[in-house]
Amino acid sequence: MIVTVTPNAALDVTYRIPALVAGSTHRVAVAEHAGGKGVNVARILHALGEPVVATGLVGGATGGRIRTLLDAEGVPHAFATVDGESRRTLTVVDPSAATGFWEPGPAVPLEGWIALCHRFTELLGGARVVVLAGSLPPGVPPDAYARLIGLARAAGVPVVLDAEGEPLRHGLAAGPDLVKPNAAELAGLVGPVDDPVDAVRRLGAVAVVASLGPDGLLASTPDGRWRAYLPEPVGGNPTGAGDACVAALVRAPERPWPDRLRDAVALSAAAVRAPVAGTVPVDEWHRLRPSVVVEET
């Protein structure tokens, strides 16, 4: 089983309107999905037929809604419960732009963080790989991912970390098996250096796969270094491409890196081309896979 951990799980709300006009009132069409990076990774893995469970922290009416929506999609979940309301992430979409409004998430008391550690430890018993993903809600210690990595390592379970800022920096020092920064996260960690991917790896990760948008993936691993990309980048909505990349990378950690990177580039591109953000176009994934170029560097 793959376990994904989303400490700051979200209710993703989309309002569609004809045109955003500041100062006026808009009647909206509403769509809602359970969200947060780890939840999205779990949804993709479930759609690919992988045994998976989503954990993390949810609270209040919004947390109940997150659970209900995952139930409706059939995505297994086992969240710990926190007092307070889970955050909503609202995107207002009109034909010219997508405007985002991000709530901060609940203030997590010490008991909430302890409850998540307990739940995580229970799930480690059946886990073959763990994904830690996304931001931390207020109150969760900035080294939370480092502590969860320590628990997973003690249990002999590989860990993938997809985070940014202080949680990523602390997490790296705990020795995750894989981190997947994007270009902005690379720069935030190591600044303008010649080889930021290797520089991040030296901060403590066993392997680093950097996602560089249309430039594909750059991987630095104990088995070698690769670049993987599509010769003709696809156009579309990049929301969710990073989560698709992580989902592809964690499916089969025992397979050779070039195969995993080919899968990850193709699934990210399929997500970019998906007509609805967050859906998993499996056919498109299979169609794109042969076109991916993987080069040793």
Add this chain to the structure above:
Amino acid sequence: MIVTVTPNAALDVTYRIPALVAGSTHRVAVAEHAGGKGVNVARILHALGEPVVATGLVGGATGGRIRTLLDAEGVPHAFATVDGESRRTLTVVDPSAATGFWEPGPAVPLEGWIALCHRFTELLGGARVVVLAGSLPPGVPPDAYARLIGLARAAGVPVVLDAEGEPLRHGLAAGPDLVKPNAAELAGLVGPVDDPVDAVRRLGAVAVVASLGPDGLLASTPDGRWRAYLPEPVGGNPTGAGDACVAALVRAPERPWPDRLRDAVALSAAAVRAPVAGTVPVDEWHRLRPSVVVEET
């Protein structure tokens, strides 16, 4: 006991941000209140010490949040439950403007509307006056208020109706004891006529009190016609002034109209001046009351 009915109860969400920029992402500070016109009237009556209960339809996680927030304020409620999610009404506030996003509300199946009728009939037994207020959610018949007015009349309970459009037009034909249209609602009902207040009354209401913003109230009743206003209109946030007006009017239906109108003008103005929309500044109400001018017309 006063019973307020809000068929389309809402979760009022406020996001405060430094500046709204279309196409960008904003981190927001969140405030939430139970809302919908009848819920707001119930909150005000409760703050004034009047025995009151809020009913209507709520559903889903958002409906649960509405109940939780009313519990936290101590406002008694007895909603019927509907499948689907209650609507949210979001206001994004930056220093230059308030921008609204209104969800439509749940699609109410016949069972939901029947459940509301049952709950309403149960509550009528202990009611001395009923307030029907606000929009109808999709699926509730447009003559819903007319039917509820019929049930209340059969039970000998006076009814105040605060609605607009078709629900108001149908409701008027059922003979409510009082309707409180604003200027736009008057115009929508009878068009540009010499005396729209009397024209609305001829559509079926026993009495009409029109709220005309800074121009105060214009009342046409079986006991006479009055205008009530403050000589110096107050500045502030008009959100909630109409609900305060209704709350003041229903408190004591047995008192003479000039007293009720004086109360209503002063409470509306106090609501406009309140630093936080939806709060009830009782001291300000008492302070403003002696200044209200009530003239027979």
